[in-house]
Amino acid sequence: MSMNVLLHCCCAPCSVSCVKNLRAENINFSLFWYNPNIHPFTEYRARRDCLAEFAANEKLELETADEYGLRSFISAVYPRKNERCLTCYRLRLEKTASFAAEKGFSAFSTSLLTSPYQDHEALRSIGGQMSAKYQIEFLYRDFRPLFRDGQSAAREKNLYMQKYCGCVFSEEERYLKNQKPPDGSHPVPHNFLERLQLLTGGTGLEKISQKRVLVFGAGGVGSWAAEALVRSGIGKIGIIDNDSICASNINRQIEATSFTVGQPKASALKKRLLEINPLCEITAWDALFCRENAHLFGIESADYVIDAIDSLNHKLDLIETVCKAGVTLFSSMGMALKMNPSLIKTAPIWKTSVCPLARLVRQGLKKRGFTGTFTAVYSGEEPIRGNLHQDCAPPPMQDAPQDRKAANGSIVTVTASAGFLLASLVLRDAIGDGLREKGNEQIF
Ligand code: SF4
Structure with missing residues (x-):
């Protein structure tokens, strides 16, 4: 039986290199939108709609769990604010794994594996945990070598390019670069061991x-x-x-x-x-x-x-x-x-x-x-x-x-x-x- 993968997409630009890679491997896959970590709503909508347009242009199936999760996301990550990205990965990969298992996909993966700004090893480990929990294969690939090419291709395709990772905290960090958050929270910088x-x-x-x-x-x-x-x-x-x-x-x-x-x-x-x-x-x-x-x-x-x-x-x-x-x-x-x-x-x-x-x-x-x-x-x-x-x-x-x-x-x-x-x-x-x-x- 050939593999049928549900590819979680954090955004269209990051999905470009993953799509290219999976196609090169002749793997069947559908895209999946679930990103309650993106705020505010206008930003969420821009990224979601851009992915829908990208999927249509590329003639790819797109599944969605469309939830603008400002409140639920904040209450999930804030109690352990120093580990917020790990919680964020867990939320998104858990939803992807459970959705894939329920809909009969044979494996799941994520476009987060393409970004050099994310904690790649943590993603790999959490993917493995969700695979065991939902009894479905986690298709691990190191998509990072294709990241730069993917971003250039996304610009050429005129895709919406975001300015920050997604959550309100990352937006604050993007624009208040050298200032500490007023609540003293201190996230671990992505990939500091890269x-x-x-x-x-x-x-x-x-x-x-x-x-x-x-x-x-x-x-x-x-x-x-x-x-x-x-x-x-x-x-x-x-x-x-x-x-x-x-x-x-x-x-x-x-x-x-x-x-x-x-x-x-x-x-x-x-x-x-x-x-x-x-x-x-x-x-x-x-x-x-x-x-x-x-x-x-x-x-x-x-x-x-x-x-x-x-x-x-x-x-x-x-x-x-x-x-x-x-x-x-x-x-x-x-x-x-x-x-x-x-x-x-x-x-x-x-x-x-x-x-x-x-x-x-x-x-x-x-x-x-x-x-x-x-x-x-x-x-x-x-x-x-x-x-x-x-x-x-x-x-x-x-x-x-x-x-x-x-x-x-x-x-x-x-x-x-x-x-x-x-x-x-x-x-x-x-x-x-x-x-x-x-x-x-x-x-x-
Ligand atoms: S910085 Fe990005 S990965 Fe980390 S919590 Fe915010 S949206 Fe999620």
Whole structure:
């Protein structure tokens, strides 16, 4: 029996490329109009009538569930306004799947799969859920490569081209670009991971989104590691730091600005990261890590721990706790007194060299009888001491194992590079690029 598909159409211009694609595959299909997400009514009518005209010109069957759903749509999406697009997809795909099953179609699909502005992976996943629920095939196609051509063809056909996605919220965002909505709602921007997905594929992104990472230390190294992880779609992240932001942090810590001085570092970083991805589950502990409160952070259930602590005893406690729990640890050594980010490397802790903090860590662990191993990120650059002003020169390293009162000089190009390298270790391990298996010690 040949396939008979019900193609949900969000609008005529987006349907052009889908129609071309399905015809090229010799698939039978009818168009379907159900878009209660389009407001106001004049806009709804313009898009609906344009699709009807397009269907007639192309001699295609058009089914409709004609409902201008301002009130029902708002009450469905508003309680979870940060996830409004997911609710919107669900509403439209559920209606399409149930309608297709009821009318005897053998599959359903949607023109939303053509738009690079929509969350393609979410659409694919929701399509799959509706397929299982209504026992009808979801015809998944990545129509996006044809999007630009489709839009040009739509212009040539003189189809009505809309200026915004559909709902009143998207209209507001279109015209008030850099202003926050007055109710504080904050939708996740469409496709904010699109460029990353081109590198990792959908499966890679999915794997990253399932990971939970704890970052101990939200300073010059840890803050950038956390930033990179959230910008890469990590699912859950915990940030632990008991310090508050001071002016001298502004040169190298991402949460430190002239507006945040005085705020607790972990909470300030959480606030920033939520603006990047409101769907990331972020926990901030404005607390110190030490042996006594190690139980607070759920270390055993983490997939990865990033150690960006610079106090030696707490660092040693963390290393022991994480390794005992069998959780993968990536640990930063000293990044102060360095200028050259290209000398930052990775190695098992026992093979580190040059870095004075790494030496103290190796000695401290030996003293404690620790026999495990983990990956360290360290710099092969000799500490720069010559240019330090007498007032801020650090004490000699043998007297400075922990909690130094004197400040060390540091620069963001080095600390951030170490943070990015730590995040990169997590991300590459999460997507399983096989580097660990190849025994590449320069990388792990
Ligand atoms: S922006 Fe578009 S996809 Fe998101 S809720 Fe509004 S109409 Fe639906």
